[in-house]
Amino acid sequence: MKEEVEVVVAHNERATLRVGDVFLKIDADQTRIDVEVQAMAMAPIPTPEILWRKPPVLALAALPGTALGRLGEPSTASSAAWAAAGAAVRKLHDAPLPPWPGRSLDEIVARLDGECAWLIENGVLPTDLVTRNRQVAEAALRPWTPVFTHGDLQITHVFADGDEITGVLDWSEASRGDAMHDLAILTLGHEERLDDVLAGYGADADLDVIRGWWSLRSLSAIRWLTEHGFDPSSPGCEVDVLRARM
Structure with missing residues (x-):
């Protein structure tokens, strides 16, 4: 059977295509790809195998299993899988820092x-x-001790x-x-899974800060999502996350 190109x-x-068991990431900004390659080499948790790189394309092998879920849909992953995700995040956060800074x-x-x-x-x-969510977001706007963060730990990026x-x-x-940003993005729109994630992550989680990041992320993303063809007002997505804080 002929393989098809899946967008x-x-x-x-940027764009990501799948052909069989190969993902092709196409990005006009090679700095992002540079960071991705370096970060995967440093991360102490499983990452996709790099098959080849020829700018502007990065080819990655598909990961076994399926994503923990999707924003706006119930997750069918087990509580144990969510706890394992929390444990993986803890392992990442305990790893040596990458040499480049994040956003101030x-x-x-x-x-x-x-x-x-x-x-x-x-x-x-x-x-x-x-206004209400800007107030909630204030909890996240404090100095933090930097750790090695994924930075965009959506559940579609975590495979089990x-x-x-x-x-x-x-x-x-x-x-x-x-x-706390990584923990918040992982559980965005799936707040009922936070206890499972923290069971695997362990101590030192600040629930107010996580809630602050839920509001901050949602407020900051709506314009970009709208301009790029996504609908943040879909059930269970960013606008519903904001409404939950009311």
């Missing part, structure tokens, strides 16, 4: 406030919804086979960052 994700910044607190605050203003000025969301984590994808946002 996994595509927008004007000032950069994050400036981006958040700019996005909040845009949401209100353009009538995208009610003012009280934005049964109760075992088989690998983590998409390391282009990896950097020195806030540990």
Whole structure:
């Protein structure tokens, strides 16, 4: 049977295609690919095998198993698999720091406030919804001890086979960052799974900060998602995450 080309994700910044058991990542910004390759080499947890690289394309072998789930859909992964994801994140956070920095607190605050203003000025969301979540987000806006973070730890990037984590994808946002950010992105829209994740992660999790990152991430992402063909108002997605804080 002839293999087909599956478009996994595509927008004007980058695209990922799948052909059989090979993923082809195409990115106009080679800095992101450089970070991804370095981060996967440093990460102490399973990552995809790099098959070859010829800019602007990076070819990766498919991971066994399936993703923990998708935003806006119930996850069918077991509690043990979610706990294993938490344990993997802890192992990453305990690893030596990557040599490159992440976003500064000032950069994050400036981006958040700019996005909040845009949401209100353009009538995208009610003012009280934005204002309340901006207040919740304040908990995340504090100094943190940097750790090795994935940076974009969406559940679609974490693969499991049964109760075992088989690998983590998409390391282009990896950097020195806030540990609670990774935990928040992993559980965004799946708050009922946070206890499972923390059972594997262990101590030192701050629930208020995690909730702050849920609000911060959602507020900051809505414009980008809308402009790139995604719908943050779909059930269970970013707008519902914001409404849950009310």
